[in-house]
Amino acid sequence: MHQPDFKPKDAAYAARVRDSFALQGAMATLGASLGDIAPGRVVIELPWAAGLTQQHGFLHAGMVATALDSACGYAGFTLMPEGAGVLTIEFKINLLAPAKGQSFRMVGQVIKPGRTITVTEGRAYAIDDGREKLIATLGATLMTITGRDDVKN
Amino acid sequence: MHQPDFKPKDAAYAARVRDSFALQGAMATLGASLGDIAPGRVVIELPWAAGLTQQHGFLHAGMVATALDSACGYAGFTLMPEGAGVLTIEFKINLLAPAKGQSFRMVGQVIKPGRTITVTEGRAYAIDDGREKLIATLGATLMTITGRDDVKN
Amino acid sequence: MHQPDFKPKDAAYAARVRDSFALQGAMATLGASLGDIAPGRVVIELPWAAGLTQQHGFLHAGMVATALDSACGYAGFTLMPEGAGVLTIEFKINLLAPAKGQSFRMVGQVIKPGRTITVTEGRAYAIDDGREKLIATLGATLMTITGRDDVKN
Amino acid sequence: MHQPDFKPKDAAYAARVRDSFALQGAMATLGASLGDIAPGRVVIELPWAAGLTQQHGFLHAGMVATALDSACGYAGFTLMPEGAGVLTIEFKINLLAPAKGQSFRMVGQVIKPGRTITVTEGRAYAIDDGREKLIATLGATLMTITGRDDVKN
Numbered sequence: 292m293h294q295p296d297f298k299p300k301d302a303a304y305a306a307r308v309r310d311s312f313a314l315q316g317a318m319a320t321l322g323a324s325l326g327d328i329a330p331g332r333v334v335i336e337l338p339w340a341a342g343l344t345q346q347h348g349f350l351h352a353g354m355v356a357t358a359l360d361s362a363c364g365y366a367g368f369t370l371m372p373e374g375a376g377v378l379t380i381e382f383k384i385n386l387l388a389p390a391k392g393q394s395f396r397m398v399g400q401v402i403k404p405g406r407t408i409t410v411t412e413g414r415a416y417a418i419d420d421g422r423e424k425l426i427a428t429l430g431a432t433l434m435t436i437t438g439r440d441d442v443k444n
Numbered sequence: 445m446h447q448p449d450f451k452p453k454d455a456a457y458a459a460r461v462r463d464s465f466a467l468q469g470a471m472a473t474l475g476a477s478l479g480d481i482a483p484g485r486v487v488i489e490l491p492w493a494a495g496l497t498q499q500h501g502f503l504h505a506g507m508v509a510t511a512l513d514s515a516c517g518y519a520g521f522t523l524m525p526e527g528a529g530v531l532t533i534e535f536k537i538n539l540l541a542p543a544k545g546q547s548f549r550m551v552g553q554v555i556k557p558g559r560t561i562t563v564t565e566g567r568a569y570a571i572d573d574g575r576e577k578l579i580a581t582l583g584a585t586l587m588t589i590t591g592r593d594d595v596k597n
Numbered sequence: 598m599h600q601p602d603f604k605p606k607d608a609a610y611a612a613r614v615r616d617s618f619a620l621q622g623a624m625a626t627l628g629a630s631l632g633d634i635a636p637g638r639v640v641i642e643l644p645w646a647a648g649l650t651q652q653h654g655f656l657h658a659g660m661v662a663t664a665l666d667s668a669c670g671y672a673g674f675t676l677m678p679e680g681a682g683v684l685t686i687e688f689k690i691n692l693l694a695p696a697k698g699q700s701f702r703m704v705g706q707v708i709k710p711g712r713t714i715t716v717t718e719g720r721a722y723a724i725d726d727g728r729e730k731l732i733a734t735l736g737a738t739l740m741t742i743t744g745r746d747d748v749k750n
Numbered sequence: 751m752h753q754p755d756f757k758p759k760d761a762a763y764a765a766r767v768r769d770s771f772a773l774q775g776a777m778a779t780l781g782a783s784l785g786d787i788a789p790g791r792v793v794i795e796l797p798w799a800a801g802l803t804q805q806h807g808f809l810h811a812g813m814v815a816t817a818l819d820s821a822c823g824y825a826g827f828t829l830m831p832e833g834a835g836v837l838t839i840e841f842k843i844n845l846l847a848p849a850k851g852q853s854f855r856m857v858g859q860v861i862k863p864g865r866t867i868t869v870t871e872g873r874a875y876a877i878d879d880g881r882e883k884l885i886a887t888l889g890a891t892l893m894t895i896t897g898r899d900d901v902k903n
Contacts, residue, residue: 353510383536659816
């Protein structure tokens, strides 16, 4: 993946990500926690749990997508100005292999930031018996929302 | 959406969908239940819950995707032969409006069934104060898996 | 496909579509012509040609996408205000069957118009020995551009 | 982008790519030529031409997609066995910037090869006054077709 050197507009970007992440009920349900937070790049980690599975006991594709979408959304959010909110317009996920493992690492990366539209990519890795394997790629298009009190982080 | 008249290969298709759905831990976590099950079309319903939200209190895009992916996967599954398993290869979701409402209805529909590859479409509707609104569309590509004991429903 | 009743902001929407279409060198290369133009819905037609093929003699997926993207883009454009320009942010295409036929009909339809973002869907049909067959579906996200002289139609 | 070390199944992979490319009428229409061909990675180059443009004089998104889809398809094809054919099941393209330039370079890369399904990614670069700029990313899912005389390269 592309990893250009991005300059955040708001020095407090990491704190803003942590505050917003803490508001996502879905992240608590996933048992997810924030890993590295860098300008244009955010990592989210979670353990396997029975409540996240599809019928074969693997992580449900939608749950992989939920964590990847948050990783990508927050990757974009690190580059947005103070007071802005982030919304996902669309994303696409490719499931490369069954999400089989004891824990999972989701990496969200900005490909192209923009005033209105930001394009991101995510990679999901399963850690299975100590081996890390790429299991999914996701591309998400984000929109920066400004001047709306109800969409502000 | 396209609604052609599909003939199921296995008359017990609805029972197979119910059995598989009951194995998805993710559906229990979503509080989701099966609605109509017809050849090539499956409906999933769920109420709003704090554990499914993003930072603004709307349903997380990934949770919408989780329910829509299951609706589409099972729509495809209704047309697959006995003993087959279904896997999602990829899906793309467009979020048309915030997932704001008291309950949600996800409709999965087969567009083109195939021996190996099945293409489906989903629509997510939010029911907010009694009004139903289209909030997301999803397109999913499914693969029929045969002859594998670990991927069999 | 969804076919809501849309009100154009500019009564001259069809003329604007025709003027813009005439500027697309790609449409001339495709031998494409405009069919019906309605608010939120545009049809583009083209004959098979050797210069549009992939290695098996079918229409190249990218050429199908080119015509569908224009159909969707102009469908969105019919609902945009005078002086606005339209840009495709992203699209996804599913190829349901080989693009085999003597002529092709592309239908672009707005699903959700918006001030900044418009979501559209397209259907590609091949006409082969007089029978019409759905060969591809496309979903495109459009952006309305205003106040830029270089992107104005 | 991921660039693992892939082993081709057929030592004559580059010749097979060249032979198939020569059969694509669409590549001649684009004025496209093959650049590097490596296991799992193929480059396609083309100059700007009026016949490839959208209404603002930039390369049409569909034409960018046509070249990227071929680059990705042939990247996957390098890893397929002799006698196999390649079909694109679906692709998604994100347009990051207007396709403005004198020439264009499309890089297709395999992310995950498979017996039936291969997942690829493409990057499109515009060369404008000697500066190269990333203008689009594409993700394509390919299918390996075997045992069919009409889809054999």
